[in-house]
Amino acid sequence: MRASRACRGDFSGASVRAKPRRTGCVRSRRARRRGSLGESDMKQIRCAAWALMLLFAAGARAQDCAGARAGNDPGCARASAARAAHWESRWGAFALDETAGLGAASGERSKPSAERAAMAACKRKGGRKCALMLSFADQCGALIAADKGSSVAVSPTAQAATELGLSICRRGGLSGCRPYHAQCSPAQWVE
Template identity: 80%
Template sequence: MKRIRYAVAALMLLVPATAPAQGCAGASANATGCGPAARGAHWESRWGAFALDESAGLGTASGESSKPAAERAALAACKRKGGRKCALMLSFADQCGALVAADKGSSVAVSASAQAATELGLAICRRGGLSGCRLYHAQCSPAQWVE
C-alpha cells in the first residue's frame, strides 16, 4: 500500500504544475487589454415592405436596416400618394416580395428572386380561387456587404 502511495507521489512530481491563463483570443502579445474583436467586413440584412391603400395605391420601401424602419417607410410612401387607410401587406428581409392583384382580392409572396416571388404569388392567388390574378408590384431588398 505504501509503495502505491510513493508511486503516485513520484508520478505527480513528474507532471508539471501549470495553470492555464486566460487571454484574449486573436490578440497579439502587445495588446493592452481585452475587448470585443473588431467585426470586419460582413453582410447586413436589409428590409423591404409594402403598404397598400386600395384607393390611393402602393407604398414601398427597400434597403432599410430594420423591419420597423421598412414598415414605417412603406406606410409613409403610401400616405404621400394620398392613402388614408394604408395597411401593411408584407415585410421581408434579404429577399424579394411580390404583390399580386386579383379582381376581388390580392396575395403576397416572398422568395429569393423577383421572378420566383411573382410566380409564387400568382400560384397562391389562383389556389385561393381568385380570378384575374396579375402582378401588381415586385421588389427586392438584398443584404448589403459592409466593410
C-alpha cells in the same frame, strides 16, 4: 587485507596482498576539507544559485501602457479589434391603400424601419387606409392584384416571388390575378 580505494593501484612486489602505494589520488580528510568541495558544500552553492536566480527574476516586469497608471485606468484599455466584413440583413415592406395605391420600401436595416417607410410612402401617395401587406428580409416580395383582392409572396428572386404570388392568387379562388409590384431587398456586404 583489503586494498584501499585509489585511482591507480601500484603494487610493488609479487604478492597480491601487498599494500598499494598511494599515488596522490586518494586524499586525507583534512586535505578534502581544505581544497575540494564536499557534498554539503555543493548543496550550499546550489541553494545560493537558486536564491540569486529568484532574486533577479523578481525584478522582471510586464509592459504597461506608456505613462499610464496601472490598474483600472481607462486610458490603458485595449482598442477593440476592427470588425470583420460581414453580411447585414436588409428589410423591405409593402403597404397598400385600395384607392391610393402601394407604398414600398427596401434596403432598410430593421423590420420596423421598413414597415414605417412603406406606410409613409403609401400615405404620401394619398392613402388614408394604408394597410401593411408584407415585410421581408434578404429576399424579394411580390404583390399580386386581383379583381377583388390581392395576394403577396416572398422568394429569393423577383420572378420567383411573382410566380409564387400568381399561384397563391389562383389557388385562393381569386379571378383576374396579375402582377402589380415586385421588389427586392438583398443583404448587404458591410466592411
